[in-house]
Amino acid sequence: MKVVHSPHHIGHNPPKEFISNHVEAYGESPERAELILEALMDTPDAEITRAEHFDLRHFYKIHAPSYLEYLQTAYEEWVAAGLWPEGIMPEFFALGHMRDRPPSRSPEGKAGFYMTDSCTMIVKGTWEAIRFSGFTALTGAKHLLRGERFVFSLCRPPGHHAGYDYAGGYCFVNNAGLAAKFLQDQGELDDTGSIKVAILDLDFHHGNGTQDVVQHLENILLVSIHGDPDYSYPYLTGFTSENTTKNINYPLPPGTNDNDYFLIFREAIASIRQFGAKYLVVSLGVDTFEMDQLGNFRLSSGIYGLLSGYLINELPVPVLIVMEGGYNIEFLAKNVVSFLTPFLVQMKSIKQK
Numbered sequence: 351m352k353v354v355h356s357p358h359h360i361g362h363n364p365p366k367e368f369i370s371n372h373v374e375a376y377g378e379s380p381e382r383a384e385l386i387l388e389a390l391m392d393t394p395d396a397e398i399t400r401a402e403h404f405d406l407r408h409f410y411k412i413h414a415p416s417y418l419e420y421l422q423t424a425y426e427e428w429v430a431a432g433l434w435p436e437g438i439m440p441e442f443f444a445l446g447h448m449r450d451r452p453p454s455r456s457p458e459g460k461a462g463f464y465m466t467d468s469c470t471m472i473v474k475g476t477w478e479a480i481r482f483s484g485f486t487a488l489t490g491a492k493h494l495l496r497g498e499r500f501v502f503s504l505c506r507p508p509g510h511h512a513g514y515d516y517a518g519g520y521c522f523v524n525n526a527g528l529a530a531k532f533l534q535d536q537g538e539l540d541d542t543g544s545i546k547v548a549i550l551d552l553d554f555h556h557g558n559g560t561q562d563v564v565q566h567l568e569n570i571l572l573v574s575i576h577g578d579p580d581y582s583y584p585y586l587t588g589f590t591s592e593n594t595t596k597n598i599n600y601p602l603p604p605g606t607n608d609n610d611y612f613l614i615f616r617e618a619i620a621s622i623r624q625f626g627a628k629y630l631v632v633s634l635g636v637d638t639f640e641m642d643q644l645g646n647f648r649l650s651s652g653i654y655g656l657l658s659g660y661l662i663n664e665l666p667v668p669v670l671i672v673m674e675g676g677y678n679i680e681f682l683a684k685n686v687v688s689f690l691t692p693f694l695v696q697m698k699s700i701k702q703k
């Protein structure tokens with residue numbers, strides 16, 4: 351099974367974030383991706399490959415041009431204006447009608463316009479890392495189109511909180527949306543003349559960015575299982591009342607255990623099967639783990655392999671897994687490998703035939 355990664359993520363290494371009324375070390379650290387990569391290097395049947403280059407036009411299919419231009423120039427503009435070279439952290443936010451008109455020309459104004467929180471700092475190497483994180487997702491999608499059945503894209507920074515024209519929650523470009531759109535555009539048309547792609551978001555936090563991105567696209571369904579926003583980030587989205595023909599939310603309460611989760615997971619898989627997806631993109635976050643500091647579920651390490659094993663049996667379509675969250679450094683790689691193991695085993699048996 352191919353595992354796609356890029357070393358460029360290392361340049362995105364913000365020193366800090368503002369969370370829950372205090373400043374602390376940036377939780378979405380380069381160490382996360384390195385630990386997962388190291389574990390996969392030691393895993394038989396994981397074939398490690400580098401991300402290829404792609405034209406940025408793919409990014410423009412899912413994000414607003416003004417937002418992508420901001421991401422590319424934000425840091426230089428910020429520093430040229432004499433602001434802190436350490437990085438960009440907004441100090442206020444554009445609410446309601448303030449988003450109906452373009453932002454002011456000031457770097458502070460743009461930061462408040464294009465960012466939704468103060469835990470998503472932009473530093474000198476951020477754009478390069480974002481670009482290659484997107485390329486990592488696109489390379490994975492390309493491998494699927496070349497005939498691979500399952501591929502893992504070790505994206506960093508993650509992407510599912512990045513919306514059509516905003517960053518947030520450690521995310522800048524929506525990697526899952528990028529891959530889904532690429533699969534739809536480049537895949538072979540079926541009898542209906544369109545290609546349906548589903549995104550299954552398993553990160554603990556609601557994929558508010560992906561939900562926003564899919565509203566601008568056709569025939570891409572997002573199904574998200576996440577912590578109830580009455581208790582968890584991003585607090586304002588992820589309710590069932592937001593469900594449309596383009597997204598289905600399954601918010602779950604604090605303390606959700608393996609059994610509760612598995613029941614809902616089966617429902618989510620059934621809804622994807624009913625939709626008739628030709629490809630599946632999984633946004634994999636393992637911050638649903640019982641000891642993750644950013645989640646409040648009680649899932650054990652053992653559940654991840656059961657979930658992916660069930661998915662393989664019930665959904666016979668090519669699957670791209672893209673990395674999202676997971677912050678317990680001690681268990682992160684173990685839980686990711688646990689989820690990937692049924693895919694690795696299946697790929698090995700396909701290749702032996």
Ligand SMILES: [Zn+2]
Pocket residue numbers: 553554555635637675676
């Ligand atoms: Zn998360």
